[in-house]
Amino acid sequence: MPAITFHFWAVKILTTAMGEAASDYLVHTINPYAAVGIGTFGIVVALAIQFAMRRYLAPSYWFAVTMVAVFGTMCADAAHIELGIPYAASASICAIGLACVFAVWYLAERTLSIHSIVTWRRELFYWAAVLATFAMGTAVGDLTAYTLHLGFLKSGLMFTVVFAIPMVARRVLGLNEVIAFWFAYVITRPLGASYADWLGVPQYLSGLNFGRGTVTISLTIAIVLWVAYLTVTRVDVERGEATLKRSA
DSSP, X not given: OOOOSHHHHHHHHHHHHHHHHHHHHHHHHSOHHHHHHHHHHHHHHHHHHHHHOSSOOHHHHHHHHHHHHHHHXXXXXXXXXXXXXXXXXXXXXXXXXHHHHHHHHXXXXXXXXXXXXXXXXXXXXXXXXXXXHHHHHHHHHHIIIIISOXXXXXXXXXXXXXXXXXXXXXXXXXXOHHHHHHHHHHHHHHHHHHHHHHHHSOGGGTSOOOOHHHHHHHHHHHXXXXXXXXXHHOTTSOTTOOOSOBOO
């Protein structure tokens, strides 16, 4: 896993925004079932590459996170559009799913720290939790924008404030590191997605109407350049990093 620095949070938010824009662009541009097929193929390939790694490498890790962002968005949107499940219900279902992943992970490993991910099993738990956070965050973001009528910009600003809470609480109140991390991690999803929607959707939906395709390409370029920087400089590699996927 990468070191949790400014770079981590910046790229994480970019991937959440890109996943939202890319998912919406594909679903609205081509056959929705074909779009989901592309998303499924992408996440399978990305996770296969990630699990083949013996140590942290920025390109494989962030490729996996990006494809989880796209696929997680598709899952949450499909629950609402295809199945007619209200955003409040889908957000609650995803939250329960995430809680279950955390519970089973903790019972099995006695830790939820990403710094302890040195086995296949722990990494499986990690990616299951990541996928659940993306699906839940997508539903929460749409809930505030549509159901609560805040719109995308106000939602983004609200989630920006909420995102800062665990970091401030960690410094001022000594909030547990693991709790602070996962709290902030969950919020990055609706935060990035809200801004991506604000930039991409038409004005009648309270957006700037740059287009989902344009937003997707712009964010993809930003992610590629940032990950290239991380790959070259290795500023996000933990010192004394343990080799991943040792036998459990």
